[in-house]
Amino acid sequence: MYKGLLHSHTFFVLVFLIHYIVKLILLLTNKKEPLAKYTKATRIPEMIFSFGFLASGLGMLISSAVFSKFLIIKLICVFTSIPLAIIGFKKSNKALAFIAVFLLIMSYGLAEMHKKSLAGKTTAASGQSIYTETCFKCHGADGKLGVNGAKDLSITLLSAEEQRVIIINGKGAMSGYKDLTAAQLDSVVQYIATLKQ
Numbered sequence: 742m743y744k745g746l747l748h749s750h751t752f753f754v755l756v757f758l759i760h761y762i763v764k765l766i767l768l769l770t771n772k773k774e775p776l777a778k779y780t781k782a783t784r785i786p787e788m789i790f791s792f793g794f795l796a797s798g799l800g801m802l803i804s805s806a807v808f809s810k811f812l813i814i815k816l817i818c819v820f821t822s823i824p825l826a827i828i829g830f831k832k833s834n835k836a837l838a839f840i841a842v843f844l845l846i847m848s849y850g851l852a853e854m855h856k857k858s859l860a861g862k863t864t865a866a867s868g869q870s871i872y873t874e875t876c877f878k879c880h881g882a883d884g885k886l887g888v889n890g891a892k893d894l895s896i897t898l899l900s901a902e903e904q905r906v907i908i909i910n911g912k913g914a915m916s917g918y919k920d921l922t923a924a925q926l927d928s929v930v931q932y933i934a935t936l937k938q
Contacts, residue, residue, distance in 0.1 A: 750797035868932030
């Protein structure tokens with residue numbers, strides 16, 4: 742689900758950015774009549790893309806619940822740019838419109854930096870803590886315990902994707918862990934790889 746939200750969010754953000762860049766170019770080049778026509782023609786699509794942008798972003802925020810300084814700054818930029826854009830384009834204020842679009846572009850860059858900071862945190866060490874909390878009692882510290890029919894993880898031939906599916910959905914006596922985020926799931930799979938001999 743997270744990947745679907747991510748792709749939707751990326752699509753809405755890019756369309757939203759392109760839309761506002763077009764409006765900014767028309768405003769900065771003093772093309773008032775084409776800007777008015779463009780604004781009128783795109784009013785409903787703009788509302789749809791604005792809603793999609795905010796809703797998919799909120800959905801990702803809720804599902805990942807991982808905050809970093811980049812994410813906090815990004816959120817501040819996005820929520821500052823919205824009123825600036827409304828006022829800037831409504832009042833034909835070039836400076837406010839430019840700042841609004843600049844903040845939106847900056848928030849996109851901050852999102853990429855947030856993604857990279859999360860990748861750095863998704864390590865086997867964080868996977869080990871999740872493993873210890875959820876998998877240890879049946880698989881054991883070394884993955885070989887075998888309680889309740891648990892498979893020996895030190896000799897598993899399952900691919901990373903097959904492991905993810907079993908962790909999420911469960912198998913046999915093992916219940917699924919659907920509440921894990923994509924980053925947490927990846928970190929557990931990375932940790933399991935360290936158990937292989």
